[in-house]
Amino acid sequence: MPGNNRIVLGVIGSDVHAVGNKILEMAFEEAGFHVINLGVMVSQEEFINAAIESDAAAILVSSLYGHGEMDCRGLREKCQEAGIGDILLYVGGNLVVGKRTFDEVEELFKKMGFDRVYPPGVLPEVAIKDLKKDLGL
Amino acid sequence: MKALLIDFGSTYTKVTLVNLDPPALVGTSRAPTTIETGLLDGLNKALEAFSPEQLDGITVKKACSSAAGGLKIVAIGLVPELTVKAAREAALGAGARVMATYAYTLSDEELDEIKELDPDLLLLSGGTDGGDRKNILENAARIAESGLSVPVVVAGNKSAASDVKKILEKRIPHVVVTRNVMPEINVLQVEPARRAIRELYLQEITKAKGLDVIQQEVGLAMPTPLAVMKAGELFNKISGKEVVIVDVGGATTDVHSFCDGRPRKSGIVLKGLPEPFAKRTVEGDLGMRVSLQTLLEVIEENDDLHALREYVDRIKRERSLIAANEREKYFDRIFATACIREALLRHSGQLKELFTPEGRLWIQQGKDLTEIDILIGTGGALVFADDAGSLLRAGLRLENPLQLTPRQPQLMLDHKYVLYAIGLLAEDYPETAEVLLQETLKSLGRI
Ligand code: B12
Numbered sequence: 001m002p003g004n005n006r007i008v009l010g011v012i013g014s015d016v017h018a019v020g021n022k023i024l025e026m027a028f029e030e031a032g033f034h035v036i037n038l039g040v041m042v043s044q045e046e047f048i049n050a051a052i053e054s055d056a057a058a059i060l061v062s063s064l065y066g067h068g069e070m071d072c073r074g075l076r077e078k079c080q081e082a083g084i085g086d087i088l089l090y091v092g093g094n095l096v097v098g099k100r101t102f103d104e105v106e107e108l109f110k111k112m113g114f115d116r117v118y119p120p121g122v123l124p125e126v127a128i129k130d131l132k133k134d135l136g137l
Numbered sequence: 138m139k140a141l142l143i144d145f146g147s148t149y150t151k152v153t154l155v156n157l158d159p160p161a162l163v164g165t166s167r168a169p170t171t172i173e174t175g176l177l178d179g180l181n182k183a184l185e186a187f188s189p190e191q192l193d194g195i196t197v198k199k200a201c202s203s204a205a206g207g208l209k210i211v212a213i214g215l216v217p218e219l220t221v222k223a224a225r226e227a228a229l230g231a232g233a234r235v236m237a238t239y240a241y242t243l244s245d246e247e248l249d250e251i252k253e254l255d256p257d258l259l260l261l262s263g264g265t266d267g268g269d270r271k272n273i274l275e276n277a278a279r280i281a282e283s284g285l286s287v288p289v290v291v292a293g294n295k296s297a298a299s300d301v302k303k304i305l306e307k308r309i310p311h312v313v314v315t316r317n318v319m320p321e322i323n324v325l326q327v328e329p330a331r332r333a334i335r336e337l338y339l340q341e342i343t344k345a346k347g348l349d350v351i352q353q354e355v356g357l358a359m360p361t362p363l364a365v366m367k368a369g370e371l372f373n374k375i376s377g378k379e380v381v382i383v384d385v386g387g388a389t390t391d392v393h394s395f396c397d398g399r400p401r402k403s404g405i406v407l408k409g410l411p412e413p414f415a416k417r418t419v420e421g422d423l424g425m426r427v428s429l430q431t432l433l434e435v436i437e438e439n440d441d442l443h444a445l446r447e448y449v450d451r452i453k454r455e456r457s458l459i460a461a462n463e464r465e466k467y468f469d470r471i472f473a474t475a476c477i478r479e480a481l482l483r484h485s486g487q488l489k490e491l492f493t494p495e496g497r498l499w500i501q502q503g504k505d506l507t508e509i510d511i512l513i514g515t516g517g518a519l520v521f522a523d524d525a526g527s528l529l530r531a532g533l534r535l536e537n538p539l540q541l542t543p544r545q546p547q548l549m550l551d552h553k554y555v556l557y558a559i560g561l562l563a564e565d566y567p568e569t570a571e572v573l574l575q576e577t578l579k580s581l582g583r584i
Contacts, residue, residue: 006268008322014493016406034267036322041406041500049216050322054268065493 076113092118232363264294398504477532
């Protein structure tokens with residue numbers, strides 16, 4: 001795939017849910033992306049550092065265990081500080097605990113600076129299509 | 138057939154004479170290093186300890202050196218935790234003194250600082266292969282324009298390497314491109330850079346440092362720390378044991394470890410850039426004679442702090458001071474213990490406790506040395522101590538379970554002070570080197 005196809009992938013915070021992460025890695029590789037998979041328990045700094053060294057086009061964050069809001073807050077601002085403020089940020093998984101509608105969750109994470117927010121159980125194909133569109137690939 | 142192995146150190150020139158067939162140690166000797174009158178003077182002086190018969194039949198001569206400041210490197214990368222760290226590991230593993238490291242785009246002030254540090258070589262990295270190009274290209278241009286004229290080893294993003302070379306070559310006399318120290322995120326690849334550094338050291342840097350005479354006369358092979366490292370590598374290879382070497386010197390304390398250092402228990406997640414199997418750290422602020430001020434800071438408690446300070450002040454005035462009485466010997470033991478403890482702490486990894494919804498988890502950073510088999514002590518402070526064993530034991534006494542320092546290794550002492558010689562022999566005469574290891578490492582028991 002011509003153009004910048006490098007994406008950084010990982011599960012944020014102290015979240016150890018590893019299965020979805022592996023599936024996402026395979027699906028995005030299959031679709032022609034160069035996936036830099038940081039695995040589970042990834043801090044915001046690690047996402048950013050990896051994106052800088054690899055000059056990645058997007059960061060894909062997973063959060064499964066219910067602390068997504070706390071773990072993801074401030075990521076966009078840190079990217080700005082680090083000089084990669086324009087990088088695409090996607091997030092998905094089981095983002096919050098409790099009875100919030102997905103619309104509310106989506107709005108919350110968009111306010112935090114994420115470009116796309118996905119509901120639980122979304123198929124990787126959906127995000128792959130979005131990413132190709134967003135990157136003009 | 139005999140081999141003469143030489144270490145041109147900053148204070149002493151040490152020689153080791155070895156029989157190759159059958160392999161055996163003939164003897165060792167040393168004399169003060171003579172920088173002013175030429176290094177060969179000190180060597181000849183040291184050789185006076187041997188009889189003409191003993192010196193007869195020398196077919197192999199090999200030397201290592203840490204004279205003239207050692208091999209001074211400045212390491213440059215992009216992100217501190219990633220390519221900067223990888224470049225630093227590569228330089229340390231080549232036996233260098235890392236004068237400083239720099240991240241992101243070099244500022245004018247930093248370039249001035251580098252000139253001030255007067256390194257022998259720059260190691261320039263940045264970007265994974267196919268990743269960031271901008272940073273390493275920018276830094277190459279800044280280095281080229283800065284007026285610096287030190288050799289540069291380029292070990293960054295391969296997609297930028299040839300452009301980086303073109304930019305540098307306009308101004309810099311020796312530019313060597315080698316493979317990336319971090320080809321992918323969290324993948325460390327230090328060997329190619331280590332080799333490139335060593336080649337450049339032998340071809341260019343020794344000349345610039347006026348060491349070419351000894352290179353012609355006695356075959357300068359590598360910087361001294363690399364020779365010690367090679368001895369450790371050989372020991373690890375032939376014994377299959379995990380080994381740590383602690384080298385306590387007058388100005389620095391070096392630690393080498395030879396093990397993968399991965400987590401020993403389940404429930405521990407390893408984070409960050411992987412550690413090299415053969416890892417070296419140098420603590421420039423921990424030494425027996427030169428860096429005592431910082432050493433004082435890490436000596437927590439002592440009944441005699443006042444007298445200790447006075448002793449330190451006297452040493453500052455007179456570096457070659459030798460402990461004159463029991464009390465000063467006792468102070469020297471405190472220094473040595475502090476050097477060992479602090480250097481091991483900095484070399485080994487830590488666990489960080491994390492409290493998650495379903496219990497505790499641990500993140501490991503750095504190497505787990507808790508279960509290494511053997512700890513070898515070397516360096517003047519240990520080799521010439523009356524009680525190296527108790528110094529090592531005291532240095533190893535650490536209560537913190539989250540610090541992954543060696544717990545119950547078998548202790549050994551390089552009591553003939555020949556690890557460097559073993560390292561010099563390791564590549565071409567591994568059998569002789571092996572015999573020397575067996576002959577000269579003295580067991581001090583377990584902790
Ligand atoms: C297996 C499992 C565990 C295992 C994990 C083992 C491992 N190493 O992977 C263990 C037992 C360790 C575990 C622990 C916990 N778990 Co759990 N776990 C599960 C379970 C049953 C399956 C997860 C799984 O593998 N799914 C299969 C994969 C393929 O799906 P996925 O992870 O959702 O990922 C896909 C999509 O979500 C999406 N996706 C994910 N991220 C992103 C990101 C982007 C950008 C995009 C586009 C898409 C995307 O694509 C992925 C691939 O298709 C789920 C329930 C469930 N059925 O989902 C609970 C579940 C995730 N766990 C839960 C909880 C609460 C916990 C614990 C906090 C406590 C507990 N008592 O179990 C701890 C937390 C530990 C920690 N520190 O992380 C809750 C989370 C509640 C919430 N967020 O609202 C769940 C939903 C169960 C529940 N219904 O209560 N868990």
